[in-house]
Amino acid sequence: MTNVNLTVNGKPVRRDVPDTTLLSDFLREDLRLTGTHVGCDTSQCGACVVHVNGKAVKSCTALAVSLDGAEVTTIEGVAQGRELHPMQAAFNDHHALQCGFCTPGMIMSGIDMVNRYRAAGKDLDAETIRHELEGNICRCTGYHNIVRAIEDAAARIQGADAPAHAAE
Amino acid sequence: MYPTKYHKPASLEDAVAGLRSAEDGALLAGGQTLLPTMKQHLAAPTDLIDIRGIDGMSGIRVEGDVLVIGAATTHAEVAGSSDVQAAIPALAQLASGIGDAAVRHMGTIGGSVANNDPVADYPSAVLALGATIVTDRREIAAEDYFQGMFMTALEEAEIIRELRFPKPRRAAYAKFPNPASRYALVGVFVADTAAGACVAVTGASESGVFRHEGLEAALSGDFSADAVDGVEISSEGFMSDIHADADYRANLVRVMARRAVAALG
């Protein structure tokens, strides 16, 4: 057992866990944050994507002990109270989910890609989104509405940026 | 996974010592290959030595005509680095196509080169660019380093510290992804260097990454896409599996080589 300290969704957490504990198990079993899902055992489906220190990672492919001191955001920590994150809202608006199992990972990957492209000052068009979704598999939606939702959320977030720039 | 003990040494010396004292130690650099393998019970190291806490193990810098990348530098960092994009854009492009966005945030160049997976992308760049692998104890030339699939010149408890890439005149990488795993079914890295044209192929051979002499000879005389067409690509020693047999891989070597050269304009 090793003591692990993390900040998860803004709250400090501390647990003694075996060294073999994957971040996904730590979140699901130790913290009971079951919104992070596990859909494969070869690090490919992306249902388990969370943010570690602001970057998307596959929580099934990271040891909790190796992340001591990190800030972790899961799907449960994305909304501001009752107010949905624009990516969550866009998924609802565009019918970008059916069974909902891949959805948390899709949303976390979607937010990550919008953040990265904004930071780099690059456009996130549909073709780019499809490439960026390489590591997220959905069996229900045929991706059409997921791509549309991420496009729309990117535009909304970009739009929300604009007034701030104008005010400067 | 099987029980294991996690260590996070603060120095390279401690990491080497940790590896030496472990019954069956393994280095953890990004874990994007090792952890899935351990989850599948296909690997069972008694100790994991995480090198990401060691000062100076990650980072990118330019030293004259040499691009230096720390072993624990992630694929995302390489892909997004303005230094890499300026010095060897093909390397940034290669890094941006490894795995997926989440994998690139964790996976590292040192981990990839140490593992020498025959379908990994980086070995082709390291070999074609004539990079130097700098370890805790010595420098190894790329041509001496790769010794067959999953085999390298690394000795017991030897740890890669950084990779030194001499800048080529120009270089490009073209990859044909496996439709399932999205690893390289074939990847061809072409570099126009001071030593002539260098072409390294990954994904194809049962012996791992290799330099293609025929393509190099053709391109050394005429560094153009058309020069690729006349080269015979033998499929001997190429891998055959459910996704691609040796002959198809040989075709892809030609097509990817052509596309890589064509991308240079």
Place this chain on the structure above:
Amino acid sequence: MTEGIGARVKRTEDRRFITGKGKYTDDIRMENQAYAAFVRSPHAHAKVTGIDRSAAEAMEGVVAVLDGHQLTGDGIGNIICGWAITSKDGSAMNMGAWSALATDRVRYVGDAVAVVIADTAAQARLAAEAVEVEYEELPAVTNAEKALAEGAPQLHDNAPGNLIYDWEIGEEAATDEALAGAAHVTELPIVNNRVSPNAMEPRSAVAIYDEADEHYTLYTTSQNPHVARLVLSAFYNVAPEHKLRVVAPDVGGGFGSKIYIYPEEITCLWASMKTGRSVKWTSTRSEAFMTDAHGRDHVSKARIGFDTEGKIVGLKVDTIANFGAYMSLFSSAVPTYLYATLLSGQYDIQNIHCNVRAVYTNTVPVDAYRGAGRPEACYLVERLMETAAREMGADPAELRRKNFITEFPHQTPVIMNYDSGDFHGNLDKAMAAADVAGFDERRKEAAARGKLRGLGYSCYIEACGIAPSAAVGSLGAGVGLWESAEVRVNPVGTIEVLTGSHSHGQGHETTFAQVVADRFGVPLNSVSIVHGDTDKVQFGMGTYGSRSGAVGLSAISRAMDKVEAKVKKIAAHTLEAAEDDIVIEGGEVKVAGTDRKMAWHEVGLAAYTGHNLPPDMEPGLKEGAFYDPVNFTFPAGAYICEVEVDPDTGVTEIVQFTAADDFGTIINPMIVEGQVHGGVAQGIGQALLENVVYDDAGQLLTGSYMDYAMPRAWDTPFYTLEHNTTVCPNNPLGLKGCGEAGAIGAPPAVINAITDAIGDNDLQMPATPQKVWRMIQATQTPIAAE
């Protein structure tokens, strides 16, 4: 109405999924929970000669190690196939014994021989590796044609030659005669490749035994919890139905794979009783590839004949269906009544004969997967039509039009009676949306870029809402295929609908509520849909075969009829009017043509106070219905796929996919479009990427996403969708069903497009880059010897 039938209402269930608050089976944790891990055969075929449990039993955290002898010793019954098919010689099908834990023989890689129950999942898994099973290997066979051959390894003693049944439909002599007289006959070998369903949520079970009440609860990933309870009780002897509750909470996709009751669920229930612990098992993806029922796997020879005018005179098909090692729950019906009955397609064909041989092999059992039989039929017919058109120099659309059925009802020679449709209209809409007229220009432009562009059609018809019960019973079904519903109006006027349908992505919580809101004029948010729990919903047959709309909603509609009748009686009594004069509109119950009215909730309150009800009326406002359809429904459509093939690599890119569907009445277009998107993507997956591969020794080569190619965002296009509605005349809402159409219609459209592009019709799925490249090489490279 903005929330009623036809409205594009956003899904009300989404909020819990997008905030991470969904509750799936693996999210459940019980007090005193232990974990199961299965000991599985590494061999495709072997005798089990011994099991040594001692090492595993001594390991940390291990509660019990249990095997098949204990399981059968406790009276747990064999897993059964619930649809009896009779061979053409009159003999019954040969169902081999399938124990949840094998006792003396294993028949596929992954066949479970023992289970370890331990305090943690990791301990269970480690201990399962320590169980030493002694095997005596036997030769294996994985290919169905080879399994039928003389001298092939035999799987079950009661199935000589590995033959499960040899079944036929239609008139063979008449069909032979028609083909003999045909002006043109097109003949094709057709392989429908084996695929793995891959719902993103792996299967999971939490079994809880309450010793005091001798009661069991099973939380599980099921598309039909009531069917699970029925089978677990009646056939597997786990517990009587009144002592067994099955709950299917949020379920992450099914596509057929979660219809069946697998060895793992049975074993967890039994192990919970044996150990006194709640027992959880969650499949890994690797286990899913090894144990979830696969789909398709047909090999057929087909011949279709035409007269000089291009009219079809006959169709003859010989199919071999690979069933895997055991007969799964609905396996027998798939290549018979769900397949051969659709071989008439959208065409007026007077002579059809189909022979089907079902075969055991040393592979995972095969059962219904999205479409179940209809994709195999559609693929065969539509590949034949396209190929025939090319052979005869006819336009593929025109050849189809020449043979379209235009009058309804239409009786085919293979049981089905099509009730409605507009096949020309579907094709018109698809061709306009796909700009077929501009294709030649696009092909030239692509050629200039070095790409081979092709266009392919698929005019599919399928059958949903399999029924009526008496008919399917006469054909061998072990259950009735009706659906039940209960509509409860609360004293405050809010409404709960209990349905036997199960939503695992289909959006019932929204669409079913839309139908209720539409009927009673109440707000959508005053209606809630309850499903998936045998303690709450009395009975139900679940969700598969696109039956939730056509059958499930029809039951709700019937229950609403009864509610409406009682509401009108109460209102007539209260408002002193004639029942016939009462209308329900906009949340009010009115006397037509007057200003006398009651608010909807006032009627509810009146029903429950009972202060002033008509004489002899019982208080309360709750009605139930069991709806048994009179016929299947027949969704149909026209799909057009346009591809570009890279001749250098053989890579196919889908550049345009157009679907024009006739689903009857559409409740929520947004959700219907989502169903088509997903179905088409699965069809594209089967056509281009997906393929389960076993080696000759029976080892599964595609055991993870490293080797089984799933369609990703980059592999799929934006889809262009059209609707052409003809209302189904046989159910109250005019619904046909939309859940499987995409997976049925898409594969032939994709393959027809590729074969058009490369100029070679002899292509089998999946059209991998290697395969396509090799075909291009063969057709475009001159033979050296010449």
